Amino acid sequence: MTAVQEARARARRARVTASAAQAVAGTGAGVAAGLPQGATATAAETLPREAPAPGRRHAVVRGVAPARPDGWAPAPRPRPRPRLRRGRVVAVSAGAIVALLMFAVVAFHVVLTQRQFRLDRMQQQLSQAQIDHAELTLEVAQLEAPARIVSVAVHRLHMVNPPRVVYLIPGDHPTSHKVSGVPAPAPASTASSSTSTTAGP
Amino acid sequence: MVMTLAFVAVAVRLTDVQVISTRRYTSYGQAELLHTVELPAERGTIYGSSGTVLAMSVPETDIIADDFQIHDPGAEARQLAPLLHQSQAGLRATLSQRSGFVYVARQVSEGVAAKVEALNLPGLTFQRDPRRFEPNGNLALPLLGQVNTNGVGYSGLEGQYNQVLRGRSGSEVVQLDPAGRAIPGGTERVKPAVPGKSLVLTLNKAIEYEAEQALSREIVQSHAKAGWAVVLDARTGDILAMPSLVAGHGGPPRPSSSPLALTTVYEPGSVAKLATFAGALTEGLITPQSVFTVPPDITVGGAVFSDAEPHGTEHLTATQILARSSNIGTIEVARELGPKGLYHWLRAIGWDRPSGLSFPGESVGILHPPSTWSGSAMGSMPIGQDEAVTGLQLADSYNMVANGGMWVPPRLVRYILGPGQARHPVPTGRRHRVVSPTVARELTGMFEHVVGTNGTAPMAAVPGYTVAGKTGTAQIPSTTGPGYQPGDFMASFVGFVPAQHPALTIEVTLEHPTPIYGGSVAAPVFSQIAQYALRELDIPPGSGPGRSGQGATGPGSGGPGGGGPGTTIAPSTSSGAGQ
Incomplete structure (x- = not known):
């Protein structure tokens, strides 16, 4: 060394x-x-x-x-002395619980608000769907209006009214049909497209 | 010391605000924060017979401004103008009224409202406001009626059933932020709106349309002032169509403000001969083959009555009198009944009763008791003068014959559709017998001759079907004094088809047409409506024994004498006719 x-x-x-x-x-x-x-x-x-003095408490x-x-x-x-330690544990636990509760309350409110937003959104969607339904119902009704159907049939599709309606009335035997009326073509001036002869029941 | 006093003052004030006057301040705060919003009830829909929509409401939006919150009206007007299709200057004026509540736009579509909302402009709020639509345009509009901008029905069925249709508004208390926007989750109280009930009518949309078209064409062609028609399901009394048009000024005919077949009373003319012949047949005074001597004219109570066409003295059967609509012959038959008998039968066919529809403005007709009749009334009453009826009363009375003598109450509203599709029938009048089935059959046969080649209404014929009916050509009473307006006539035809198994009863009337005869102007409309309606309802031809002379001719000349233009009151008499 x-x-x-x-x-x-x-x-x-x-x-x-x-x-x-x-x-x-x-x-x-x-x-x-x-x-x-x-x-x-x-x-x-x-x-x-050191020996403890009688009648006096010493920390061991x-x-x-x-x-x-x-x-x-x-x-x-x-x-530390046991009471102090217990008190500290209780205080810490209580604080933790309070903090937890406060956090839970805040979290609950957050969830509540989120749900409320969602509910509001769904109600708006429902309301919008009802409006859409009403508007579509109206549109269907407008499309089914007789004046519109006739207008489309005549002016766009160039359809014509049948000049005569022919009914085929079934008899007892298939060959014994009764025919009411004679089918005839539509007038030449209006028969540009389809000429239909309606067969009734 | 000063600090202590200040502290005490603050404490006192705090106590006042937080403890003593807490309610008052809470209410102030709530008034700022909470707003009650009305939730308008959805108005019920009006459906046709097959469930087609005739009138419905669609939610639209009112845009409302609290102009105290708008600091730059010019800027907002600039953004709103293109979306709302309004002038910038007008919008600026609207937004600068300083009233706190002003409608910027009413009943705009949801799409437009969404675009405006997306602008996020301060001071604007949006309120649901349903708007009424008639998807078929003017179809059956006089019957359906109108709804004002506040959603209240004020005419037609909309007015009559307003309480049923409108429902009950609800309310919602919401929290609004200072800009007037709803705070999500800030809804405090909701009282939901109760939607209105719906009506299901007996109207057939297709038949209504064709009837309107046929009537419109005839109004234009005959230069009539107005016209109406009633199409009934003969068995049920259901009103399938009731077009009502007035001549347009230089344009096509347009819907009248009310259904004229319900609200207009008129002297019916020769169609009134039903009462005389129904009574005489029922009381056994005549048979269809009874022969009467018909002179060229006849004087009753000082008034001279003649037929539409001059003729010498003729011998006519009761059937021929009706088929040719002889006024003189009818007056002779009515004499057999007497005034009380005639009055009884005019009442029996329902000419002094309400129809039971309780439609707004509906008339019950005018029928005076014999004690008030003038001396010439026994000449004028049998031929449809001095009494007045509505088109529906006329149709109902002929529908009684079509139903074998049973009067069937008319029906326009089939049922009320409540929540959960619950159906509530609308009560109607009671069926009751007026004449026996035998008399009804005899009358039907007589009326079939009216539509024959020798009758007054061959133009009412429907190819392949038998038609029974009667024409009427009535003078229009003067509005300025006794007598009638020269040259003014009401032309009518009322009948049913197929005659032996009636499915439809149709009444057509035109006001002031040219030519004047019911057989010339009203009968062709009847034929057109009947042809379409029979096809629409799948009623094949040959459902009753055909009559010779019907349906073969189709539309023809018709000629004069279609119902006869009533009578000519001699100027020297003061019979009171036409009053």
């Missing part, structure tokens, strides 16, 4: 010892015990416990971690 390495090792040991001494400083025992620098024993092993220091081989040991922390 070189002189430099030796100096580093000394310095490390010195830091560890200082930390251990600082950890037990709360009890005031580390310094009082006169522990020499560079000692490898842990503070817990070397320091005597428990569960001090065993010293590690390198001499480092965590400082013992004082544990």
